[in-house]
Amino acid sequence: MGNMNFIQKSNLFSFTATRCLRNEYYHNDCRICIELCPKGAFHIVRNKLTLFENECVGCAGCIGSCPTEALEIESFDPNGYAASFMHQKDSTLSCKVSTPCLGVFDVEHYAVMALRGERSVTCDLSHCESCVLNENGNLKSLICSKIDTTNSFLETLEVAYRIERIDAKEEQTERRALFRKGFEKVKETLVNESVAHISMTAAHHKLPDQKMPLKRVLLKNSLKEIVGNVQTTSFEEKSPLFFNKQIDFQACTNCGDCTQFCPTDALFPTSDKQGIYFSQSKCIGCGICEVICKPKAISAKEGFDLISVAFERAEELVHYEMVTCHECRCPFPYKGGEPICDRCESYTKEFSNMFTMAKDL
Known part of the structure; x- marks a missing residue:
């Protein structure tokens, strides 16, 4: 079960370990799906996320929350649905009626539906309160949070469309029977009618070196269509959707760990391998780069630029001149002063007593 290359499946639901942040980097502590799953189907085994198939009910409530799209349901693709929503x-x-649990969607999906459909989207949450999947309240709370984040983003773009909610409570009846009946109906409908968008994400994942989540690609392409009509494209405030980074020139050693472990590139x-670029459109805010950086040279930065996101522009955060160390004769990123690398400099200071001449004793 702990095999990194194994795609675990529970009926229509599947988990691909190789795309999981928790499995991408040993010290990552992403627990979104674990905390969200109403049935406790996800477990940590040897520090790797593992799906216990016999506990999963295939509700799809966790799918939209996975930042790297490691979770899928075979009968419904939220990316394909969002892309074709205009039709x-x-x-x-x-x-x-039309979807699995609305937890299948993320902020990007809601934004894409509103922008491409050029209309407001209504989410029927009237039965969430009494749903068996919402026993701890986490699922509805997260869906509402995503809707609020999407509306805040749409307001920033100054577009008229919003994600609206129907919150009227329904009669409390046999909740488990209601859920089973409703899910089976949706599953049957989707299998018969949604063939056009079932395989969109699967096809995206098969592309060579394609690490960027498809939901980010869809949002980026949607922004291309409307960014020319947006009055303000550069913002100084922090965004829950787009992330920014900065690198301290003096602290960075240009070791390359951050670029090697970034899950989305x-x-x-x-x-020339002497500098580091950063693309806002690809960053999912996982924080791996900040954790893995030994000298703590990378940090989060407020602000985002819609044009950079839409057109996938990258910014050079740092660049070094490589010179040869006078001690070890190895190239290192030069930052001024004596041409001695950090390793030789620290070694000389820590073990200076080893190089004391006999005449100086």
């Missing part, structure tokens, strides 16, 4: 006659999303080296 849907009904703008209402409901787990009893948001950080990548310059062609």
Whole structure:
């Protein structure tokens, strides 16, 4: 079960360990799906995320929350649904009519549906309160949080469309029977009618060296269409959707660990390997780069630029002149002063007593 190359499946639901942040980097502590799953189907085994298939009910409530799209349900692709939403006659999303649990969608999906459909989207949450999947309240709370984040983003863009909610409570009846009946109906409908967008994410994952989540690609392409009509494209405030980074020139050693472990290639080296670029459009805010950086040279930075996101522009955060160390004769990133690398300098200071001449004793 702990095999990194193993795709675990539970009926229609699947978990791909190789795309999981928790499995990408040993010290990452992403627990979103663990805390969200109403049935406790996810467990940590030998510090790796593992799906216990016999405990999973395939509700799809966790899918939209996975930042790297490691979770999928075979009968419904939220990316394909969002991309084709403009062709849907009904703008209402409901787990009893057209979709699985609305937890299948992320902020990017809601934004894409509003922007591409050029209309407001209505989420029917009237039965969430009494749903068996929402026993601890986490699922509805997260769906509402995503809707609020999307509306804040749409307001920033100054577009008229919003993600609206239907919150009226329904009669409390046999909740488990209601859920089973509703899910089976949706599953049957989706299998019969949504073939066009079932395999969109699967096809994206098969592309060579494609690490960027498809939901980010869809949002980026949607922004291309409207960014020319947005009055302000550069913002100084922190965004829950787009992330920014900075690198301290003096602290950075240009070791390359941050570029090697970035799961989406948001950080990548310059062609001469003497600098580091950063792409806001690809960053998912996982924080791996900040944790792995030994000298703590990388840190989060406020502000985001819509044009950089839409057109995938990268910014060079740091660049060094490589010179040869006078002690070990190895190249190192020069930052001024004596041409001696940090390793030789620290070694000389720590073990200076070993180089004391006999005449000086």
